[in-house]
Amino acid sequence: MSLDLFSGVERAVEEISVRLAARGHEVSVVCRGRYNLGGENLYRGVRLKNLPAIYTKHLEAISHTALGAVEAMRGYDIVHFHATGPCLFSFLPRCSGRGVVATVHGLDWQREKWKGFAKMVLKAGAWASGRFPHRTIVVSRVLRQYYADAYGRPTTYIPNGIAPVVKKPLDRLGRFGVRPDHYILFLSRLVPEKGCHLLIRAFQKVQTDMKLLMVGGGSYTANYVESLRKMAASDPRIIFAGALYGDDKAEAFSNARFMVLPSTLEGMPIVLLEAMNYECPVLCSNIPANLDVVEAGGGQSSYAQTFECGSENDLVQQLKSMVESDFSLKETAARARQYVAREYSWDRVTDLTEEVYFSVRNALNV
Structure with a gap:
């Protein structure tokens, strides 16, 4: 079983938790039983605790998190919440004397699939993530600035x-x-903020016999996914592969001419790190969260091609350029792989996370 099922959050939880367990910590991860298909209760030294949820678009996460927060009120030194929505309940373990840490992976309330009351709840979760935990971690410098400006929170x-x-x-x-x-x-994921529709429209204007391999599944976005399929129906070059994992995913990165991420909203896009790690050239939108990954030294060095976010014309031009390029793509991709190996490491991430845990525990013991 792998916890890497849907997004960067699951990947981060898996990578950090197994490393903490290997260091001798007792680590538990609260899971939604539906996704722990093997029914396992131990994964690489990490205890898995399956709790139920109400499996609908609006109630799945919040119902499961509420139960998880109650579970976390006893028997733990540190309780770590991931993502903003779950932080609504982070006051519960804090009130019971637990040390509470939150990691913000993105501003979920900005995602297009959330409307009305659900958006309001996620906004409240973002506020809570800056108020209830003892320490708040953010995965990008863009988010760090946002929390300083919006909530006055370091x-x-x-x-x-x-x-x-x-x-x-x-x-x-x-x-x-x-x-x-x-x-x-x-x-x-095949969701509006990833810009899938923009990529399909732009690709259809590029004269090439290359394929466009669309890898990923929806996230309560069935209507959107269906609209993408209809948009691409007349172009046999566009292939919907569904979600890929393990060796299939590794093959996809290893053999692509280049990868495109045309997103309008990101927290810290792990997929860019993954592509660069496989020496796969990257074309991405120029939103701050993407630039935070692919540029170094305040933009002095760039490890990817970028295009103006939301601009179909600019994306078409960059696609044409990268389809025709060869050596320059490979040269940049080789430098990118060295860069991410040097600057991004799950061992280092675990070191820093562990330091946060110790600081919270020590403060509570004073």
């Missing part, structure tokens, strides 16, 4: 990380009719 910047990987030759992905270095990769 936060600790700890980015997500990557682990060493081995590139995979194309094998299993042959079932989609793609060839090495002859397809463009999109790999993320």
Whole structure:
């Protein structure tokens, strides 16, 4: 079983928790039983606690988190909440004397799938994430500035990380009719803020026999996914592969001509780190969260091509340029791989997270 099912949050929880367990800490992760398909209660030294949830778009996360927060009120030194919504309940373990830490992976209330009351609840969760925990971690410098400006709250910047990987030759992905270095990769959730629709429209204006491999599933966005399929129906070059994991995902990164992330909203996009880690060239929108990953030294060095967020014309031009490029792409990708190996490491992320835990525990013991 892998906890890496849907997003960067699950990946971060998995990578940090197994490392903490390996260091001798007793670590428990509260899971939604539906997704722990093997029914396991131990994963690489981490105890998995399955709790129920009301499995609907608006109630799944909040119902599960409420139960998890009650569970966390006893028997733990540190309780770590991930994402803003769950932080609504972070006052419960704090009131029971637990040390409370929160990690903000993004401003969920800004996501297009949330409307009305749900958006209000997520806004309240963002506020709570800056008020209830003893320490708040943010995964990007953009978020750190936001919390300082919006809530006057100092936060600790700890980015997500990557682990060493081995590139995979194309094998299993042959079932989609793609060839090495002859397809463009999109790999993320099929939700509006990822810009999937913009990419499809732009790609349809590029004269090439390369494929566009759309990898990912929806997240309570069935109507949006259906609209993407209808948009792409007349272009046989566009392939919807669904979600890919393990070796399939490694093959996708290893053999793509380049990957595109045309998102309008991100917290800290792990997928960019993953692509760069596989030496896969990257084209991404120029939103601050993406630039925070692909640029170094305040923009003095860039490890990806960028385009103006939301601009179909600019995306078309950049796609054409990268389809026609070869050596320059590979040269930049090689430098990018060295950069992420040097600057982003799950071991370092775990070190910094552990320091936050100790600081909270020590403050409570004074």
